[in-house]
Amino acid sequence: MDSYEKLLQCLKCVRRKSDFVPKVALVLGSGLGDYANNIRVDSEISYSEIDGFPVSTVPGHDGKFVFGYIDHVPVVCMKGRVHYYEGYEIDDVVLPIRLMKMMGAEILFLTNAAGGINLDFNVGNLMLIKDQISCFVPNPLHGKNLSELGPRFPDMTHVYDEQLNDIILRKAYELEIPLREGVYVQLQGPSYETPAEIRMLRTMGGDAVGMSTGVEAVAARHMGMRICGISCISNMAAGVFDKPLNHEEVQQAADMASANFAKLVTESVRGF
Ligand code: HPA
Numbered sequence: 257m258d259s260y261e262k263l264l265q266c267l268k269c270v271r272r273k274s275d276f277v278p279k280v281a282l283v284l285g286s287g288l289g290d291y292a293n294n295i296r297v298d299s300e301i302s303y304s305e306i307d308g309f310p311v312s313t314v315p316g317h318d319g320k321f322v323f324g325y326i327d328h329v330p331v332v333c334m335k336g337r338v339h340y341y342e343g344y345e346i347d348d349v350v351l352p353i354r355l356m357k358m359m360g361a362e363i364l365f366l367t368n369a370a371g372g373i374n375l376d377f378n379v380g381n382l383m384l385i386k387d388q389i390s391c392f393v394p395n396p397l398h399g400k401n402l403s404e405l406g407p408r409f410p411d412m413t414h415v416y417d418e419q420l421n422d423i424i425l426r427k428a429y430e431l432e433i434p435l436r437e438g439v440y441v442q443l444q445g446p447s448y449e450t451p452a453e454i455r456m457l458r459t460m461g462g463d464a465v466g467m468s469t470g471v472e473a474v475a476a477r478h479m480g481m482r483i484c485g486i487s488c489i490s491n492m493a494a495g496v497f498d499k500p501l502n503h504e505e506v507q508q509a510a511d512m513a514s515a516n517f518a519k520l521v522t523e524s525v526r527g528f
Contacts (some may be wrong), residue, residue: 257308258400259347259351259399259402260402260404260405262308262351263351263354263355263358265307265308266306266307266308266309266351266355267355267358267359269305269306269307269308269309270301270306270321270355270359273299273301273305274298274299274301274323276298276299276323276330276332276359277330277359277360278323278330278331278332278356278359278360278361279329279330279331279360279361279362279363279528280326280329280330280331280332280361280362280363280364280365280525280528281331281332281333281334281353281356281357281359281361281363281364281365281481282326282331282332282333282334282365282367282521282525283333283334283337283353283364283365283366283367283368283469283472284333284334284335284336284367285337285366285367285368285369285466285468285469285487285488285510286368286369286490286503286506286507286510287369287488287490287506287507287509287510287511288367288368288369288488288510288514288517289335289336290514291333291367291514291517291518291521292322292333292335294326294518294521294522295322295324295325295326295331295333296324296325296326297322297323297324298323298324298325299323299324300320300321300322300323301320301321301323302319302320303319303320303321303336303352304319308351309351309352309355310338310344310348310349310351310352311338319335319336320335320336321333321334321335321356322335326521326522326525326526327522327525327526328526329525329526329528331361331525332356332359332361334352334356337352337468337472338352339445339446339467339468340393340394340444340445340467340471341444341445341446341467346393346394346395346396346398346471347396347398347399349396349471349472350396350471350472350474350475353472353475353476354405354475354479357476357479357481361481362481362482363417363420363481363482363483363484363528364472364473364476364481364482364483364484365483365484365485365486365521365524365525366385366469366472366473366483366484366485366486367485367486367487367488367517367521368440368466368468368469368485368487368488369466369487369488369490369506369509369510370383370440370464370465370466370487370488370489370490371448371449371454371464371465371466371489371490371491371492371493371494371501372463372464372489372491372492372493372496373441373454373457373458373462373463373464373465373493374436374438374458374463374464375458375496376436377436377438377463377464377489377492378489378492379489379490379491379492379505379509379512380488380489380509380512380513381434381436381488381489381513382428382433382434382435382436382486382487382488382489382513382516382517382520383435383436383437383438383440383463383464383486383487383488383489384421384424384425384428384435384436384437384438384484384485384486385416385438385439385440385464385469385484385485385486385487386416386421386437386438386439387415387416387439387440388415388416388439388440388441388442388469388470388473389439389440389441389442389457389460389461389462389470390441390442390470390471390473390474392441392442392443392444393442393443393444393470393471394471395471395474396471396472396474396475396478397410397474397475397478405478405479406478406479406480407478410474410477410478411477412474412477415473415474415477415483416473416483416484416485417482417483417484419482420482420483420484420524420528421484423524423527423528424484424486424520424524425437426527427520427523427524427527428520430523431516431519431520431523433516433519433520435520436463436489438462438463438464438487439461439462439463439464440462440463440464440465440466440469440470440485440487441457441460441462441464441465441466441470442465442466442467442468442469442470442471443465443466443467444467445467446467448493448494448501449465449493449494450494450495451494451495452495453494454493454494454495454496455495457493464487464489464493465493466487469485469487473485484524486517486520486521488509488510488513488517489509490505490506490508490509490510491505491506491509
């Protein structure tokens with residue numbers, strides 16, 4: 257079965273359980289899954305109920321689609337995503353994104369936990385993703401082009417949509433929520449970076465580093481989705497402080513940022 261047939265099979269499986277048509281697809285990153293409690297839920301589908309769907313193995317990644325409303329806006333929310341480092345093929349990693357577009361979502365709102373490369377950043381900051389560097393991970397469009405989804409050579413000049421960014425920046429200003437802006441770098445993981453790697457990424461123009469999001473944005477752009485993204489700076493990247501990194505910090509920083517994160521996501525989605 258090729259990737260497109262698999263997508264159709266997943267879509268069929270979803271449609272047997274729900275006919276919900278979302279406008280916005282929201283991906284909740286590590287530690288940020290509690291945001292789903294802000295959604296007026298219509299229905300939920302566990303990833304494990306969808307034949308062929310990649311199921312996450314990371315603790316804290318619940319693994320379900322939540323369908324419902326943020327104010328009046330119909331959304332599908334991914335509570336938990338799959339990562340390349342878990343061992344999936346790259347087209348399985350982006351399958352959920354493609355599936356949400358096929359359900360009807362035109363806008364993709366990506367969120368994640370990320371390490372702060374930019375020395376002006378602090379733990380708990382929120383960063384609007386203005387652009388990305390995803391050339392250290394496999395390209396999700398590798399192989400035969402799925403022409404049903406998009407063109408062979410999609411343009412990546414404006415991965416993150418300027419109009420959506422403007423709305424998020426305006427809402428942050430109105431809500432008095434400090435919002436950084438920067439370039440997100442995706443690496444493969446699952447090991448954290450070395451201090452030398454972080455210095456390299458800083459020189460290259462990176463502001464935050466993580467292990468998701470970049471490939472999702474490429475697959476979504478391929479399909480013509482409008483994309484925006486927010487990183488929660490869960491730790492300063494390797495070498496900034498003289499201490500080892502650990503996954504527990506991610507949840508702590510997300511908890512610190514969660515009230516502002518929730519307000520900003522809700523108000524932004526209302527404005528889309
Ligand atoms: N590096 C990579 N991914 C991450 C980090 C980090 O420091 N923090 C959260 N996700």
